[in-house]
Amino acid sequence: MMKTITAADGHALDCWFEPAAGERRGGIVILQEIFGVTDQLKGVAAKYAALGYEVAIPALFDRQERDAVVPFDQALRGRDMMLASDLEQTTLDIDAAVKALAANGGKVGVIGFCWGGGLALRAAQDLDVAAGIAFYGTRLPQYLDRPLKAAFLGHFGTLDDHVPVEMLDQAKTYFPDMEIHMYEAGHAFANDARLSYVANAADLAHARTIEFLARHVG
DSSP: OEEEEEOTTSOEEEEEEEOOSSSOOEEEEEEOOTTBSOHHHHHHHHHHHTTTEEEEEEOTTTTTSTTOBOOTTOHHHHHHHHHHSOHHHHHHHHHHHHHHHHTTSSOEEEEEETHHHHHHHHHHHHSSOSEEEEESOOOGGGGTTSOOSSEEEEEEETTOTTSOHHHHHHHHHHOTTOEEEEESOOTTTTOTTSTTOOHHHHHHHHHHHHHHHHHHTO
């Protein structure tokens, strides 16, 4: 269900919460692509909630436009909203979701997709999280300014033109402890609502993510 949470600077934002099924193992914050809190992401949240994690998806576009959900065929609109966002403010919004889950007990991990994958790096650098996971995280160079404080897992496609080999190699060098897996796929290969979806790559990436979360979150 959608609830309102409040960031440290007083900004109130929407956040989708999916309750854990059965015994609660911890919390997971899912960080959006450039399309907002989509039904597809809510489906991802339901899958991880079924494993025993309470899941939160903060609406990171709320500072630009309330209730913004961008159709997948309007990527330029989503890109413009992403570019208009402020990284420090967005990190505050993510932190509000992390703290909301932590208040219910246990450790918290962060999973980000596309724009959210890069933001997961910042969360693992600055916030009180036990693990971070990036699915084809973008805009990586802006995060090469401080060390990781949490375990980190990255999933990237060999054909992803959003994350060139040179960019990924730079990140690998800067974060030598980051665990990275490559897949024969392009960008957004785990989004099952888009033509870019590659089922075998997505399934393997999620399986690795589940194992990583079990080790670091619970």
